[in-house]
Amino acid sequence: MMQIELTINGEKVKTACEPSDTLLYVLRNKLGLTGAKPGCLNGDCGACTVIIQGKPMKSCLTLAIEETQKEITTIEGLGGVPIQGAFVEHFAFQCGYCTPGFIMNAHALVQDQPEATDQIITEWLESNICRCTGYQEIKKAVKDVLSQIKRS
CATH class of the missing domain: 3.10.20.30 (Beta-grasp domain)
Incomplete structure (x- = not known):
């Protein structure tokens, strides 16, 4: 030890x-x-x-x-960042087991790539797997946050 x-x-x-x-x-x-x-x-x-x-x-x-x-x-350290609310708003989860990993990845994506294209979003999300739902809701949540960043 x-x-x-x-x-x-x-x-x-x-x-x-x-x-x-x-x-x-x-x-x-x-x-x-x-x-x-x-x-x-x-x-x-x-x-x-x-x-x-x-x-x-x-x-x-x-x-x-x-x-x-x-x-x-x-x-536990994110504390209400926009991507968390977007996941709820867009129903981007089902059982929830994979959700923390997706939120961490998506949060890093919107921080690192505020101008992310559909292709970039898809590439980033390929590093996580969800066995319950499609990825469309997750992509919508990411796009929603990205559009909020562009408006501000």
């Missing part, structure tokens, strides 16, 4: 972990932040997506010890 310090949702937290512990494991099992979901555990589904240094990353593929000098944002 080793002691590490992570910056999560703007707060510095210390925890003990093994060098092989994934960020997903540390978030859920050591820190009680359960918004990032274990799905495939091999980087395919995106249910575990968090934002590291402004970029969406799959926390199941990320070692916690590699992220000690970086800003990590989880779904």
Whole structure:
């Protein structure tokens, strides 16, 4: 075991972990932040997506010890950003298991690509999988937020 310090949702937290512990494991099992979901555990589904240094990353593929000098944002740290409301407004979820990962990815998309085209939106959303619903509602939610950004 080793002691590490992570910056999560703007707060510095210390925890003990093994060098092989994934960020997903540390978030859920050591820190009680359960918004990032274990799905495939091999980087395919995106249910575990968090934002590291402004970029969406799959926390199941990320070692916690590699992220000690970086800003990590989880779904718990978003606090009512526009994409969350857009998901509700456009019914962009069904069972909800994949929703935190999609919201994290979509939030990073609208921050990084405020002029995103349909093709860019599609490419970004390909990193996440939903088994319950189509992606059209999710795309509508992203487009809604992008149009809000353009109007402001």
